[in-house]
Amino acid sequence: MEELEDQNMATVPAIELQQVSFAYNTTPVVADVDLRVPAGDFACMVGPNGGGKTTLLKLILGLLRPARGELRVLGRSPEKVRHRIGYVPQLVHHDPLFPVTVGDVVLMGRLGIRGRGHYSQADRQAAQQALAEVQLAQMSPCPLATLSGGQRQRVLIARALCGDPQLLLLDEPTANVDTVAQERFFDILQELNRRMTIVLVSHDLGFVSRRVKTVICVNRRVIVHPTSELTGEHIRAIYGSDTCMIRHDHHHRHEEARDG
Amino acid sequence: MVEFFQALADPDAAFLRYAFVTGLLASVAFGMMGTYVVARRISFIAGAISHSVLGGIGASLYLQQVAGWQWCHPMVGAVFSALAAAVIIGIVTLRARQREDTVIGAIWAIGMAAGLLFIAKTPGYFDAMSYLFGNILLISRGDLWLVLALDVLVVVIAIVFYNRLLAVCFDEEFARVRGVNVEFYYLLLLCLTALTIVLLVRVVGIVMVIALLTLPAAIAGQLSRQLWQMMLIAILLCVLFVAVGLGVSYAHDLPSGPTIIAIAGLVYLASLALGRAIRSRGCP
Numbered sequence: 290m291e292e293l294e295d296q297n298m299a300t301v302p303a304i305e306l307q308q309v310s311f312a313y314n315t316t317p318v319v320a321d322v323d324l325r326v327p328a329g330d331f332a333c334m335v336g337p338n339g340g341g342k343t344t345l346l347k348l349i350l351g352l353l354r355p356a357r358g359e360l361r362v363l364g365r366s367p368e369k370v371r372h373r374i375g376y377v378p379q380l381v382h383h384d385p386l387f388p389v390t391v392g393d394v395v396l397m398g399r400l401g402i403r404g405r406g407h408y409s410q411a412d413r414q415a416a417q418q419a420l421a422e423v424q425l426a427q428m429s430p431c432p433l434a435t436l437s438g439g440q441r442q443r444v445l446i447a448r449a450l451c452g453d454p455q456l457l458l459l460d461e462p463t464a465n466v467d468t469v470a471q472e473r474f475f476d477i478l479q480e481l482n483r484r485m486t487i488v489l490v491s492h493d494l495g496f497v498s499r500r501v502k503t504v505i506c507v508n509r510r511v512i513v514h515p516t517s518e519l520t521g522e523h524i525r526a527i528y529g530s531d532t533c534m535i536r537h538d539h540h541h542r543h544e545e546a547r548d549g
Numbered sequence: 550m551v552e553f554f555q556a557l558a559d560p561d562a563a564f565l566r567y568a569f570v571t572g573l574l575a576s577v578a579f580g581m582m583g584t585y586v587v588a589r590r591i592s593f594i595a596g597a598i599s600h601s602v603l604g605g606i607g608a609s610l611y612l613q614q615v616a617g618w619q620w621c622h623p624m625v626g627a628v629f630s631a632l633a634a635a636v637i638i639g640i641v642t643l644r645a646r647q648r649e650d651t652v653i654g655a656i657w658a659i660g661m662a663a664g665l666l667f668i669a670k671t672p673g674y675f676d677a678m679s680y681l682f683g684n685i686l687l688i689s690r691g692d693l694w695l696v697l698a699l700d701v702l703v704v705v706i707a708i709v710f711y712n713r714l715l716a717v718c719f720d721e722e723f724a725r726v727r728g729v730n731v732e733f734y735y736l737l738l739l740c741l742t743a744l745t746i747v748l749l750v751r752v753v754g755i756v757m758v759i760a761l762l763t764l765p766a767a768i769a770g771q772l773s774r775q776l777w778q779m780m781l782i783a784i785l786l787c788v789l790f791v792a793v794g795l796g797v798s799y800a801h802d803l804p805s806g807p808t809i810i811a812i813a814g815l816v817y818l819a820s821l822a823l824g825r826a827i828r829s830r831g832c833p
Contacts, residue, residue, distance in 0.1 A: 383720060387718075
């Protein structure tokens with residue numbers, strides 16, 4: 290049974306939307322979206338503000354329900370595969386003074402795994418392992434407030450990872466994080482992409498396009514491009530006007546003591 | 550202070566003993582729920598709940614006197630109105646996010662208005678001041694059992710659901726993605742806060758009870774790294790403030806509520822100066 294399911298996972302697309310529409314009250318946010326993200330993809334959703342990127346992400350997470358259309362995540366409805374989805378929200382959602390340690394936050398990723406309210410030894414081990422994966426193993430007992438923005442972003446990834454997801458969804462992960470931390474962040478994501486599908490939302494296409502396999506352009510409708518085909522034409526088509534694209538051909542070599 | 554301890558043992562000063570024991574028992578619930586209130590930043594909601602309690606107290610006094618419902622003790626009215634305010638505010642904040650502050654403010658004031666109107670129309674003399682600012686003479690032996698029962702309820706629920714409440718308070722959206730019933734836990738949090746507020750309304754009063762809920766937790770927050778540490782420290786501080794406050798008020802013939810709150814406020818201001826240094830020791 291388990292084996293059969295695993296086999297399925299390789300062939301079933303990670304995300305599949307057919308003619309999906311969603312509206313807040315009467316304002317349509319996404320309309321007639323067809324989207325297929327194959328298993329193992331590393332995709333970035335880009336588009337103008339208010340274009341529906343976050344709405345699409347929330348639909349995939351099961352936080353919103355489509356008004357029309359068919360939506361399947363890992364071959365099933367989002368509610369049924371919650372435990373296989375890892376979610377990394379925007380950093381700005383959190384109260385920086387909230388009294389939690391790094392370890393506490395990561396453990397939250399184990400909630401709902403077996404439906405009980407208390408964490409087992411296995412949960413704690415999974416949390417510690419996830420922290421090691423984002424190179425923060427030593428930080429477990431530290432208050433979240435003492436970490437830098439880049440480190441906090443990695444804590445949120447560890448929280449998503451400790452549920453052992455097959456699909457990782459990230460909302461604006463590079464906002465408010467400096468360039469060095471961003472590079473490091475994408476190194477970690479590329480490593481994770483070996484074993485899970487990754488979809489991230491970003492407004493910063495110039496930076497991201499070098500690292501991802503597919504770009505999903507969202508502006509009420511959706512157009513998918515492999516990054517190799519991406520040109521200024523596509524960008525203009527989706528943003529509606531000239532957009533400044535910056536090439537990053539070399540790695541920055543600044544060292545930040547705090548982030549080391 | 551010696552006189553205070555002698556007075557505690559004095560059989561003629563039973564009211565002081567009841568207030569003291571009530572304060573100590575309620576401190577446990579206050580430290581725990583105060584921590585959730587401060588961490589989740591819902592002090593304003595807790596303020597509205599506590600003020601709405603006057604509506605319930607007024608209504609039950611009126612019903613006791615006019616309708617002859619003797620079972621309708623002011624504590625019954627207080628519990629009922631606090632829970633009603635918590636549920637209304639909870640549903641409004643969950644459903645319609647834009648105007649929640651207006652609704653909270655309205656419940657705050659309407660509760661007070663209703664209470665004062667009921668008290669005005671109740672035959673006999675009832676001093677609204679003693680409910681607004683606290684009066685330890687109002688506490689009787691039977692109340693101790695009520696406080697103890699509510700205490701046990703609040704503590705058991707707050708411990709059993711600790712991990713889920715922590716997750717809901719820290720990151721509601723993530724908790725929802727993990728399949729946690731966020732609405733249920735948020736309403737549970739508000740209802741437990743409402744019950745806790747009722748415990749000490751008569752010791753420190755409706756107007757100031759919110760300070761005893763939030764100040765110990767706010768001070769504890771300066772010193773702790775984790776929510777449960779914050780709870781333990783807040784409980785100890787609450788015990789300290791109630792005990793010292795009652796002692797000082799007895800020794801100097803001061804009203805108990807303001808004395809307790811003034812002490813808590815002074816310690817809070819002092820803690821702002823030392824806080825961060827203690828909390829982040831040993832980490833970069």
